[in-house]
Amino acid sequence: MRLPARIDQAAGGLAADAALYAVSAAFALVTALTSTLLPHRAWGAVAFWAYLVAFVVVVVQLVLxxxxxxxxxxxxVWGGSALLPLVVQAVQRSGGRTDRAQEEVLVAEHMGERLAHTGTPYLSRDAIAALPSGEQLLGYAPYQPGMGIFGLPRAWFGASWVTDARVWFALVTAGALIAALRLLGPHVRALQFATVLPICALTLATGGDDLPVLALCLLALACCATGRYAAAGLAVGAAAALKLFAFPVLAVLVVLAWRTGNVRRFLPGALGLPVLTLLPVFAVDAGAFVENVFRFPLGHGVVTSPAQSPFPGYLISQAPGGRYVAIGLLVAVALAIAVLLLRRPPRTAAAAALFSGYGLLAAILLMPTTRFGYLLYPLALLVWAPALRQYTAVDAPRSDTALYRL
Incomplete structure (x- = not known):
């Protein structure tokens, strides 16, 4: 047995659980005491106790x-470290607190308002430039059109904690993860890295837009592992309709579906959902979509993106002409992964998860504008891979006909 697996399974998995919850509690405490972001401090003050109680429970189990x-x-623990602080912050925000949500929440809700009133979630470049300087950043919406759906409850029913976009992010995330684990069984480590890992819990409670994208991608992989390629296409297609981060996973799963002879079942949902969300947006103003989703993240917007974590791509882009060097490196790595993907296509969902995880890790490290929180994608995908290994894309457990309803 390999060393990582031996560590993971020591004492029935409890040793790694104790370490995870201890480190998470320390992270939450440091965040509560030192973070310069007030939503993060509020998260840490609640999540610390959830992690601490979990650590004590696991230690007692170890002793016994x-x-x-x-x-x-x-x-x-997910309820205490993510959902409880999310609801607390949503309630406080509905009561008038303006420091209980990150910009991602406001952007998604603004997208919903524009979608409801104009038919497109995006403002044009001229419209953004005409905004007061302090409002131009929030005028941008660097997401796919589907993200505006999470802002529709607030647009339709007004401001309350229930219509906070994070509540709907959490519902979709929970639904996708429950569905995935019903297919795969109770894989605790995979579940932990998609829920209670601080980078995931913090993100959901304070911003949240990445978690439904990640959860839908994980569901798509679980569907592929159990032979449900039509359902997998719908899941990853829904993720791609929300954010561009899902497209690398979609591309890998297209190759897997082709390699296993399931591409006709997979493609309608995988490509159909993103296209359906784009058609009305293009009909209203295609240029606004390009400005928000491509020009702004690449640093050519009216204002600069605040996503500036000190990864190699960002550091390179700060040198004269460095932005073009960083983009060139990103393209070169993408081409290298594409060649490897075609020469050695994945034959199992587990291999597809590893391809997706390492590919996204490389992209996050080399992007000129990126966030530390984006690491939740590769971390969850890479840890999810072992949960998929009990099945193969070409030899799913065919004795269970329920797996082939779609």
Whole structure:
């Protein structure tokens, strides 16, 4: 048995659980005491206690040598470290607090308002330039059109904690993860890295737009692993209709579907959903879509993106002409991965998860504008791979005909 697997399974998995919750509690405490972002501080003040209680419970199980209820404990910790602080911040925000949500929440809600009133979630470049300087950043919406759906409840029913976009991010995330685990079974480590890992819990509670995208991608992989390629196409297509980050996963799954003879079942949902969300937007103003989704993230907008974590791509882009060097490196790596993908196409969903995880990790490190929080994508995808290995894309458990309803 390899060393990482031995560490992961030590004491029935409890040793790694204890380490995860101890480190998470320390991270939450440091965040609560030192973060310069007020939503993050508020998250840490609540999440710390959830992680601490989980650590104590796991230590007691270690002493008693009874590794029981690990999946249930993971869901409970997610409730305390992500859902509870999310609801607290949403309620405080509806009561008038203006420091209880990150910009991503406001952007998604603005997208919903524009979608409801104009038919497109985007403002044109001229419209953004005409805004007061302090409002131009929030005038941009660097997401796919589907993200505006999460802002529709607020646009239709007004401001309340229930219409906070994060509440709907959480519902979609929970639904996708529950569906995936119903297919794969209770894989605790995979679940932890998609829920209670601080980078995921913090993101959902304070911003949240990345979690439904990630959860839908994980669901698509689970569907591929169990032979449900039509459902996989719908899941990853929905993710791609929300954010461009899903497209690398979509591309890998297209190759997997082709390699396993399921491409006709997979493509309608995978490509159809993103195209359907783009058609009305293009009919209203295609240039606004290009300005928001491509020009702004690449640094050619009216204002500069605040996504500036000190990864190699960002550091290179700060030198004279460095932005073009960083983009060139990003394109070169993408081409190298594409060649490898075609020469050695994945034959299993687990291999597809590894391709997607390493590809997104390379992209995040080399993008000129990026965030530390984006690392949740490769981390979850790479840890999800072992949960997929009990199945193969060409040899799913065909004795269970329920797996082939779609």
């Amino acid at each position: 040598r009874r590794p029981a209820f690990r999946p249930a404990l993971t869901w409970l």
